Amino acid sequence: MQIYLPIAEMPVSVMLVLGLGAAVGFVSGLFGIGGGFLMTPLLIFLGIPPATAVATQSAQIAASAMTSSLAAVRRRGIDMKLGAVLTAGGLVGTLLGVWLFAAARRAGQLDLIIVVSYVTLFTVVGSLMLAESLRDFWSARRGIVRLRRRAGAHPAFLGWPLRMRFPRSRLYASVIPIFGLSLCVGLVGALLGIGGGFIMVPALLYVFRVPTAVVIGTSQIQILAAALLAVILQSVLNGAVDVVLALILIVGGVFGAQFGTRAGRALRADVFRFLLAVLVLGVGLRFAIELVLRPSEPFSLSLPDSRR
Amino acid sequence: MTRGATLLVGLALMATGPARAERLVLSLSNHQVQISSTYxxxxxTGFGVIERDAQTASRAGGFDVVITVRGPREAATVRRKEEFGPIWLNRGQQKFVAAPAFIGVLSSHPLSEIVDDTARRRLRLGLxxxxxxxxxxxxxxxxxxPYRAALVRLKSxxxxxxxxxxxxxxxxxxFFRATIPLPATAPTGNYDVEAALFAGGALLARSQSSFELVKTGFEDRVTSAARERPLVYGIxxxxxSLAFGWVASVIFRRD
Incomplete structure (x- = not known):
């Protein structure tokens, strides 16, 4: 069954988009990430204009994040205080990112910045996570217990001024690095058109040593706020949000996210970190290959954002 | 300028005497194509009639017709990836400020058999x-x-x-007919259709028509809401999104 998308100005198969929404929703619920970095390339591959793809998938992320947040609230897996600090930093970062986006476009280097950022970010973050997770597996096999939290073994910047207590996250740390992290995530997210959950989740896990259950719920709260802001900003600034496409993605996504959240609870923590590392590294390598391989069609056509 | 000149030549040809008295009449099956949710x-379909009066000499080679459809103009940029050290980057680019979003050229024979190369270039016949x-x-x-060739390749x-x-x-x-195929991704707007009549390598007459591609009903209301009240539309x-997220969490609530 085909349906015509009024803003994207093209027909799509309803079942195909429902399936995409469900698959990305599953991954999103499983790992507590937005899934934008998977959905955007898939939609562009279907022929949806890039501006519409980036803008519209924010609506689906908002819906999945709403469901996951409510589930996390019920099982008390949210640190509201930490979530508020992360959200505040994320909003400042988003505004900076939007400004940087426009500046790079004026300089004519936006494409380059996006591809290089994707490759660097995903391969570096993915490799770090994979190495950490493999070390975990290795020590477990040799029967060595690596303590995840050692007294006095915190990174020094957690002891900076403005220390704050986050009892739910078992964290007592300076707000400066936390605010800085969320600012960077918001900035990169706005620049690349992604939620940034895949940076936020490992950073909270490894750097701040927040318990896994709290990390997922808290990052969903921050993603929800960022995605809602993105939907409204994209509508006002670019007119690129397609409500029909959003509805199909949402219906597929909310179901996928439910099953993902359940599967996530059944996963062992070390397996969870390993799978997330493989996913992030895989996306980074895919972009790296695209950058290195001789393209079969070296030419590409781009139309103005005003029409699409 | 050139097109105006050819049009004048064509008119002059038509006016020179009874031997050149063909007239071309073009009609389209539809002047407004509506986009609904199942589009x-x-x-x-374009229909055409070649009118001749009684004195017109019959032509040995028969007639040929070329129909050219041009969609709304848009600014397009073609970029080329080039090798830069170990990686491939977009480096060169060419802007097409007012390229038609759609071009359809339909003819009764291969263009090279209808007119010679010089005339084809002068008359802008063919992609x-x-x-x-x-x-x-x-x-x-x-x-x-290479950029012009790439534009044709990518658009085709x-x-x-x-x-x-x-x-x-x-x-x-x-009497001739032609079917104009319009893909779903062709943008809304005005489409100009021009038919040209040839015989023995010479342009005899031209005729023009147009149609409009518009969104209707729900599609139209969504588009105008997004354009006219973007804040309301965004909120x-x-x-x-929030409502669907909440509904899903209610449906799936088991614990």
Whole structure:
């Protein structure tokens, strides 16, 4: 069954988009990430204009994040205080990112910045996570217990001024690095058109040593706020949000996210970190290959954002 | 300028005497194509009649017709990836400030059999002649040629630039029909249709018509809401997301 998308100005198969929404929703619920970095390339591959793809998938992320947040609230897996600090930093970062986006476009280097950022970010973050997770597996096999939290073994910047207590996250740390992290995530997210959950989740896990259950719920709260802001900003600034496409993605996504959240609870923590590392590294390598391989069609056509 | 000149020549030819008295009448099956939620592209039919008066000498070679459809103009940029150290980057680019979003060229025979190369270029007949015309984009000598070719290649892949050398069929000697294939991705706006009549390599007459592609009903209301009240539209979409997220969590609540 085909349906015509009024803003994207093209027909799509309803079942195909429902399936995409469900698959990305599953991954999103499983790992507590937005899934934008998977959905955007898939939609562009279907022929949806890039501006519409980036803008519209924010609506689906908002819906999945709403469901996951409510589930996390019920099982008390949210640190509201930490979530508020992360959200505040994320909003400042988003505004900076939007400004940087426009500046790079004026300089004519936006494409380059996006591809290089994707490759660097995903391969570096993915490799770090994979190495950490493999070390975990290795020590477990040799029967060595690596303590995840050692007294006095915190990174020094957690002891900076403005220390704050986050009892739910078992964290007592300076707000400066936390605010800085969320600012960077918001900035990169706005620049690349992604939620940034895949940076936020490992950073909270490894750097701040927040318990896994709290990390997922808290990052969903921050993603929800960022995605809602993105939907409204994209509508006002670019007119690129397609409500029909959003509805199909949402219906597929909310179901996928439910099953993902359940599967996530059944996963062992070390397996969870390993799978997330493989996913992030895989996306980074895919972009790296695209950058290195001789393209079969070296030419590409781009139309103005005003029409699409 | 050139087109105006040819039109004048054509008019002059038509006015010179009874031997050149053909008249071309073109009519489209539809002057407004409506996009609804089930739209997946469409086909328009063009009909044409070649009118001759009693004194017109019959032509040995018969007639040929070329129909050219041009969609709304848009600014397009073609970029080329080039090797830069170990990686491939977009480096060169060529802007097409007002390229038609859709071009369809339908003819009764291959264009090379209808007119010679010089006339084809002068009259802008066929995709190659239209896109390679000097005014189509900034002329940079041999530099711009790969970009023009790439535009045709990329647009043809999506069915937005089409050329069919058997697209016009003669039902009788003086009556022809042609089917214009419009893909679903062709943008809304005005489409100009121009038919040109040839015999023995000479242009005899031209005729013009047009149609409009518009969104209707729900599609139209969504588009105008997004354009005229973007804040309301954005907040509405955000609320829909929240509502669906909440409904899903209620449906799936088991614990």
């Amino acid at each position: 997946t592209g469409t086909e328009l 190659a002649a239209i896109v390679n015309a000097p005014e189509f984009t900034l002329d940079r000598g041999p530099e711009d040629e 892949r999506d069915g937005l630039y089409v050329e069919d050398e058997r697209g016009v069929g003669f039902v009788t000697d003086g 509405g979409t955000a609320l829909i």
